[in-house]
Amino acid sequence: MKRCIMHLDMDAFFASVEQLDHPEWKGKPVIVGGSGDRGVVCAASYEARKFGVHSAMPIVQARKLCPHGIYTGNSRERYLELSRKVMSVLHAYSPVIEKASIDEAYIDATGLEHIFGPPLEMAHGIKQKIFDTVGLTCSIGIAPVKFLAKIASDYNKPNGLYAIFEKDVPAFLNELPVRKIPGVGKKFVGKLDELGVSSCGQVLEYSVEFWERRFGKSGISLWERSNGIDERAVETYVEAKSESAENTLHKDTFDKALLKKWLMRHADRVGQNQRKHGLKGRTITLKVKYSDFQSLTRSKTLPDPTNTTDVIYQVAADLLDSIELARPVRLIGLGLSNYNNTGVEQLNMLDHMQHNCAGVVRATKKQQQLDETLDAVRNKFGNKVICRGSLFGFNEE
Structure with missing residues (x-):
């Protein structure tokens, strides 16, 4: 096998953690998604899945399918703790690990047979080490390329192991x-x-x-x-912490309408770049610098990660409306942070499905479609050929 890629997927991770921490729940249908009737299922144990319960299903519907199930809230920090331990195990086997989410990762095992034996032997070792470390099972797929490794990891679940060797592709x-x-x-x-x-x-x-x-x-x-073609490498990277955009105004101003124009421009730039790199953040920060060079910042953290331009703008504009400008403004900016590249996004869904967050700004399908259209046009013809209607005629000088 010229390349050896493994895809690891923890089995029903959230629900399995709950069963681990509540031994009396083992072998019983456990549904993570709150004890009330609002929100949706975030995770279901394999026992619950036999009744047709699955993630993203409304809790009300799940209760109809599985009325005797155990419905529980989340243990956010516990999930993160065990996820970190699992990833530490993987790093003991290979320096090239790509964390795809809180409960899955790719491992580049190319050439490691000289250290850990053939791929199947290495995978067995990883599975056993994870079980010994955190008390949970996982499923591993092995293949020459990433997408096939991911497909293979779904075979024989839970606690599965499946290899697609190059000659069998x-x-x-x-x-x-x-x-x-x-x-x-x-x-x-x-x-x-x-x-x-x-x-x-x-x-x-x-x-x-x-x-x-x-x-x-x-x-x-x-x-x-x-054809079995997938040239993507297993990529390790240092996560970005934030992205921001700001500018010093040509003339100091109290004009919030003008400042909001700039916020839209900044949100457009930040949102476009986040979508380009597949990133989303939960915290939007407004930055204002007065004419005397004193600065203030205001932030808001959303239950859902976002890279939608209109959402970023609306939150920043609301933050601007919430402050009384003490002096003329010379600089205006916004930033997006608190990224969710490593599975925290799943935890955020779990959080807010138990708490009906009234007044929260969330992206509409129309807003997302607008972003996609503008991105496509700009990628093909450049950023200057099209702008949002609210910025038409806006002079950035």
Whole structure:
């Protein structure tokens, strides 16, 4: 095997942690999502899944399917604690670890057979070490490329281990349903159904040019995955802490309408860059510097991470409205921080599904579609060819 990529997925992580900490719940249907009837299911044990309960399902519906289940709130810090321990185990085996979420990671095991033995032996060792360390099971998939390793980790769950060796890739892909490919969603599957295409083998009955004409980059990606092509490396990185934008005004001002124009401009820049890098943050910070160079900041933390321009702007504008300007403003800025790249996003969903957060700014589908459209046009023609309506005619000088 030229490359050896492993994908590790903790089994029903949140629910399993609850069963670990409450031994009397072992073997029983546990649903993480609050003890009330509001919100949605964040996680369900395998015992609960047998009744049709799954994540993102309304709690009310879950109670109908599994009225005798154990409904519990979250143990946020406990989940993070055990996640850190799991990742520490992985780093003892390989220096190249990509944390995909709080309960999953990719491991580049290429060449490590000289240290830990063949891939299957190494994977068994990882599974046992994790169980010895945190008392939880995981499932591991092994393959030459990332997307196949992720698919393999879903086989034989829970506590599964499945390897797709390089020589077996063509036969495996020939029968693989396209819906199993990460990133191929329901809408795409529906369009493929119209073409009579349901497996990767059927995808290869058409040329890459056909798929590109039909679906653009998504079509090329589909053809590549159906051929087992995935050149993405396992990437280790230091997480970004924040991103901000600010400017010194041409003339000091009390004019909040003008300052909000600048906030929209900054939100547009920050949001676009966050979407480009696949980042989201929960905390929006307003920065104001007065004519005497004294500064103040105001922040608000949202229950949901965001990279939506309108949400970033609205929160910053509300913060501006909440302060009385003591002196003319010479500088205005905003920042986005408290990123959720490593699984905290799942915990945030768990938090606010138990607390109906009235008055919270959340992105609408229309706002997200606007961002996607503007990003696509700017990526193709440059940032100056189009602007938001609220900034039309705005002179940045």
